Amino acid sequence: MYTPKPLFEQRMNSLLKDEEDKKAFWQIIHIPPQNSIRCNTIKISPEILKNKLESKGWKISQPYPQYKEILLVESELSPGELGKSIEHILGEYYVQEISSMMSIIALNPSPGELVLDLCASPGSKTTYAVSLMKNTGIILANDKDNVRTAILSANLQRCGSTNSIITRHDAVILCKKLEKLGIKFDKILLDVPCSGEGTLRSSPKTLEMWNLNMIKKLSRIQKKIISSAVPLLKENGSLVYSTCTHSPEENEKNISFLIERFNMETEKISLPIKCRQGIAEWQGEIFKKGMENCHRIYPQDNNTEGFFLAKLKFRGEK
Ligand SMILES: C[S@@+](CC[C@H](N)C(=O)[O-])C[C@H]1O[C@@H](n2cnc3c(N)ncnc32)[C@H](O)[C@@H]1O
Structure with a gap:
């Protein structure tokens, strides 16, 4: 078992509410996450998939009545069983953490839209977007990593996407290239590389790798990515920024930067899981107005992994 570094412990404790909250967080990070899957509605309906999986003897629940595509496999499975089933191979479901699904629920990509997913591999969110877009419009899915882009491609193919274009840049x-071409998008997802503090349940090694310099470095990279993406939004287009981390330098600080630098504002959205508002201040730095619309997802609140997201509307050039 990995133990948290004292600085990480101190930072997390100052983000959490009270003793009960802290205790719940430090306990749950050592418990493996639930088995959640998402029905790929391009291929099959949630009802039929549920019946098929139940006929294998799996216990399935649908915890969110408004989002029937989100399924929990509650029976004990052998390692790798979720990925080996025929239904998975056929692309009828995608194995995905519930908190990670929230980025696409927030973005709400619709049929016929032009969508950019700038850091897309391995495609958990791209494939969800494809199904909400009903395989229409176009989603441009990009990632800079060679190996991960190959996995993205395989996942989009497995899930039956015919509306996606993959780039590796x-x-x-x-x-910059898209800006020169004058291409603008209705919606952009920025699911940026991050320090992964929210993934401790599935990836406990993150505790060992954690360091503040990495957070500062990632925060700079994230700022560069978001600054280059905003000019690609259509007027009144929306952007979702998400990370699987809790560190304010990678979350509210970047949202505050976006609001200050561009003509953007955070949008109030509702999600089907318990979220906490973004923080208004961190280590003496007061963030711009709008943090109340940011969503902090802690693992102890919904028995998920940890996550952060915010949706912003672009009001056009200043
Ligand atoms: C959090 S992961 C994306 C997960 C993905 N959105 C999903 O839901 O499956 C971040 C991704 O950003 C990619 N990445 C890192 N730096 C990048 C850059 N400068 N440009 C494009 N992609 C980058 C990484 O290769 C990684 O696949």
């Missing part, structure tokens, strides 16, 4: 370079 550094996000900043791709944005």
Whole structure:
């Protein structure tokens, strides 16, 4: 078992509410996450998939009545069983953490839209977007990593996407190219590389790798990516920024930067899981107005992994 570094412990404790909250967080990070899957509605309806999986003897629940595509496999499975089933191979479901699904629920990509997913591999969110877009419009899915882009491609193919274009570029370079071409998007997802403090349940090794310099470095990279993406939004277009981390330098600080630098504002949205508002201040730095619309997802609140997201509307050039 990995133990948290004292600085990480101190920072997390100052983000959490009270003793009960802290205790729940430090306990749950050592418990493996639930088995959640998302029905790929391009291929099958949630009802039929549920019946098929139940006929294998799996216990399935649908915890969110408004989002029937989100399924929990409550029976004990052998390691790798979720990925080996025929239904998975056929692309009828995607194994995905519930908190990670929230980025797409927030973005709400619709049929016929032009969508950019700038850091897309391995495609958990791209494939969800494809199904909400009913395989229409276009989603441009980009990632800079060679191996991960191959997995993205395989996942989009497995899930039956016919509306996606895959590129392999550094996000900043791709944005400059698209800007020169004058291409603008209805919606952009920025699911940026991050320090992964929210993934401790599935990836306990993150505790060992954690360090503040990495957070500062990632925060700079994230700022560059988001600054290059905003000019690609249509007027009144929306952007979702998400990370699987809790550190304010990678979350509210970047949202505050976006609000200050561009003509953008955070949008109030409702999600089907318990979220806490973004923080208004961190280590003496007061963030711009709008943090109340940011969503902090802690693992102890919904028995998920940890996550952060915010939706912003672009009001056009200043
Ligand atoms: C959090 S992961 C994305 C997960 C993905 N959105 C999903 O839901 O499956 C971040 C991704 O950003 C990619 N990445 C890192 N730096 C990048 C850059 N400068 N430009 C484009 N992609 C980058 C990484 O290869 C990684 O796949």
